[in-house]
Amino acid sequence: MKTLGKDPTGSACLASTSNLSTLLGLSTTFKDEHDASCEALRCIANTLLLVEEARSTILSKRVNGGDLCVTMLDVRFTPRHCYLFAV
Numbered sequence: 001m002k003t004l005g006k007d008p009t010g011s012a013c014l015a016s017t018s019n020l021s022t023l024l025g026l027s028t029t030f031k032d033e034h035d036a037s038c039e040a041l042r043c044i045a046n047t048l049l050l051v052e053e054a055r056s057t058i059l060s061k062r063v064n065g066g067d068l069c070v071t072m073l074d075v076r077f078t079p080r081h082c083y084l085f086a087v
Helices: 002-006 008-014 017-029 034-050 052-059 065-075 079-086
Strands: none
Touching (some): 008 034, 017 052, 017 065, 052 065
16 A cells, blocks of 8 residues: 555555545554554555645545544644645
């Protein structure tokens, strides 16, 4: 997944509504396992940087990424998470 997210073609696959929702879900499901949570967030960050359409997809009502990210910043505030959200 990590390698897939670094490539523009792979990121295009990750930019779908269902895949972004899954990655966001993984980042919250594994919130106590920082490495796993950060890897999911890193995949999202790479996708958002490489695929312009992903930026509007993550903010859509179906993914609800904007609200979730604000909540995550409020609740868990580690430097690694903060960096990934800032990207």
